[in-house]
Amino acid sequence: MHPTQRSSRARPVASSLFAEDAILSHDIREPKAVQVLSCLSNGNDVRWQGTMARVACPAHCEREPAAVAVGTGVHPISSPICLGAIVDNILPVYGGEMVLSKAAPVKAQRMAGKPAGLESYSGGESDVAVSISATGLKGEAWQAYTTDTIDMGKALPPEHVIQDCMQRFDQLPLQKIGESVVVNCPGRCGGAGKLVGTMIYSPDSSVCWAAEHAKVVGPKGGRALVTRRHGQNEFFGSTEGTEESQDGPGANHAFTLQLPTSDVLARMSAEGAKAAFL
Numbered sequence: 001m002h003p004t005q006r007s008s009r010a011r012p013v014a015s016s017l018f019a020e021d022a023i024l025s026h027d028i029r030e031p032k033a034v035q036v037l038s039c040l041s042n043g044n045d046v047r048w049q050g051t052m053a054r055v056a057c058p059a060h061c062e063r064e065p066a067a068v069a070v071g072t073g074v075h076p077i078s079s080p081i082c083l084g085a086i087v088d089n090i091l092p093v094y095g096g097e098m099v100l101s102k103a104a105p106v107k108a109q110r111m112a113g114k115p116a117g118l119e120s121y122s123g124g125e126s127d128v129a130v131s132i133s134a135t136g137l138k139g140e141a142w143q144a145y146t147t148d149t150i151d152m153g154k155a156l157p158p159e160h161v162i163q164d165c166m167q168r169f170d171q172l173p174l175q176k177i178g179e180s181v182v183v184n185c186p187g188r189c190g191g192a193g194k195l196v197g198t199m200i201y202s203p204d205s206s207v208c209w210a211a212e213h214a215k216v217v218g219p220k221g222g223r224a225l226v227t228r229r230h231g232q233n234e235f236f237g238s239t240e241g242t243e244e245s246q247d248g249p250g251a252n253h254a255f256t257l258q259l260p261t262s263d264v265l266a267r268m269s270a271e272g273a274k275a276a277f278l
Helices: 020-024 081-087 207-213 262-266 270-274
Strands: 034-036 052-057 096-103 130-132 141-148 180-185 222-235 248-258
Touching (some): 052 081, 081 096, 081 130, 141 222, 141 248, 141 262, 180 207, 207 222, 207 248
Parallel strands (some): 034 052
Antiparallel strands (some): 052 096, 096 141, 180 222, 222 248
């Protein structure tokens, strides 16, 4: 399905992808307490605070034979979290802390009573772990980004200020799977460029339009954490409020967006807080 372009800017919308009071207003309660997980813990075991949670994983969950990860970048709620994060290259085998977010994508053409959620999940692999593909796992899905691991530096990369709503994910300074950067969007970017995917987006999708579609930023813009992910077999469109994304063919890498927590923003370098990258 070919993406369509719209000339109008995005309008304030109600959130169906994320809870309205959690993301659209940005008046959220950040999860503070860290929940310690086991290697078999999945999204149903998490003590969610709205649509977010802080968790800590033990070491060497790749050795747990009973853990079977499903998906990459975005995972069904029943998929083991720590192993999935290792597959996604955001968590080393030594474990660490992460922030999770969850959502239930809404398909525009869904029939009444049919559950929301992604049509299928693509498998992936890292050097030490693999995940499988799956279909028919409707409902909520989760994604994660790292907040504290042995591999993290003291300062995060500088903020990337986006001035052109047409800027694509594949133009961001992200080279490795699992690498993240905070972007600052100008707002009202709906309809600028191309938008393919839901929760996880194609490389040629517009960053800030995707951030509005995912309800990570509101119509006035703001900050979002972008993470480069493994490739997907295909991308699925959805309608979130008045924002519509399209289905699309697979790609060898993909991108997700999440709301950066205050501790993540605080770790950006002082130089980065002043820099503006085009």
